[in-house]
Structure formats: structure tokens, C-alpha cells
Amino acid sequence: MNNNGMSVIVRTVTRFVYALIIMFGFYVIMHGHLTPGGGFQGGAVVASAFALLLVAFGSAGLKGRINLHWLQSLEEFGALAFLALAFLGIGTAFFYNLFANSGGFLFGASVPTGSNAGVLAAGGLVPLMNWAVGLKVMTGIAAVVIIMLVGSRKEETE
Amino acid sequence: MKKAILFVAFLFVGAFLLLGVADMRPFGEPQISAMDDYYLVNAQPEIAVNNVVTAVVFDYRGFDTLGEATVLFAAVVGILGLFRKRREDER
DSSP states (O other): OOTTOSOHHHHHHHHHHHHHHHHHHHHHHHTTTTSSOOHHHHHHHHHHHHHHHHHHHHHHHHTTTOOHHHHHHHHHHHHHHHHHHHHHTTTTOTTOOSSTTSOSSSSOBOOOSSSOOOOTTBSTHHHHHHHHHHHHHHHHHHHHHHIIIIITOSSOOO | OHHHHHHHHHHHHHHHHHHHHHTOOOTTOOSOOHHHHHHHHHIIIIIOOSOHHHHIIIIITHHHHHHHHHHHHHHHHHHHHHHOOOOGGGO
16 A cells, blocks of 8 residues: 555545544444444444545545544543543442433433333433543544554654 | 374364253343343433443443453553654664
8 A cells, every 4th residue: 555545436435435434433422322332333433434534545645634642632531531420420339320310401311111212312421421432432443543554654754 | 193183172172062052041041130131121210221232331330341441542552652653762
């Protein structure tokens, strides 16, 4: 794989598709407490969009679009947010779900028992943890993919 | 000779696996299901989450997710350290 990436067909299709992949990944993260999926899965989907960009455009096309330091910082922010959310319920227990069924405020709605379509603004800390873990996974895997494809080469600088 | 030993070992391990399969319970009838029933019944009233898997992963077994996140963090840090560009005076 040279620095120019792949053929113009792949590049054109990538331009159309990668935004859709990122959108689907965010959908999987956002609906993690309603549909199959969650933070890990959605984060991996979003990271695959970054990998597609890298394969299609090559390492040269990625320069200036994605900052590796930002990715690392966001990953650590996700990890710290996950820990902070876990510490929120420390009054009762570590990982106690403080906001579930607390009322309308911040994902506090209740869900009827049995089969139903689900309520998006429910689940308490679970959707927030989904977002934290999703942020952590998407930036972490993207950083790994980018540095393994780009950073190992000697002639590249930054 | 080597092939004969491998074949005997293959038969031995395969017989053990088949023995285990013959002793398996039918699908959908676990021996102990108290924990599963608790999750299935209480995930919606307690956590207000429809996806019981997410309820288990992020609430009942939150420590496990914390460990997974730690594993991912360690992997990312290790790979970043392994592939980082070295300055000339460092080698």
C-alpha cells in the first residue's frame, strides 16, 4: 500500500460510505440500552470507518484530518468518564445505578414491563456509560489502527 | 510412529468430548437458572433498560466492563509505546 491509497473507485465509494458507517456506529451506541449492541460494538463500528479512510486514502490523506494526540486524549477522557460515572453511586455501592427510575431528569424515565418498543430516555447511568465506553473504544481502536499503519514507517514524520 | 501417537491422542480426546456431549442437558434447560431469571425479571423494573445484555454488562456486572476497558487501555498504551517514532539519540 503506497501513500496515495487505493483506486479512484474505492476512494469515491469511501467518500459516500464512511459518514454512513460513523452514523450507524453512533446509532448503535445511542440505542445500546434498547437494541443489540452497545458501547463496545458501536465504538468498533466507528473505528472501522477510520480504518476504511486510512486504507482508501492512504496515510497521506489522513494527515491533517485526524490528530493522534486528540484521539489519545479522548480515549483517556472516556475511561475517566466511565470511572466517574461508576463512582457517582458510591453512596450505595460502586457501579450503583443512581439515575434509573429517578423521574424525567437525565435518562430517568421508567419502562413498562414486558415486550415494548423501549424508551430512549431511560436506563439511568447505562446510556451514559455506553457513551463513555463507546468514545473510549472508537478512539482507542482508531489510534491503534492509525499508528500501526502510519506510525511504524520511518519516512513519515508526524 | 508420530502419526499413530497423534491418532490415538485424537481418538482419546474425541471420546472424552463425545462423552461430554452425551451428558449435556437439552438446549434451553439449564441446571441452575436462578440468576438468569433474576436478570430477566428485574432488568426492566430496576434499571429501566430493555436490552438485558446491556443491563448485565453495564450495571449488574459493571466491574467486568471496567476490567475490559482496562484491558483495552493497556493494549492501546502498549501498541502506542511499541510503534512510536523514536528520536535518533534514543537508539
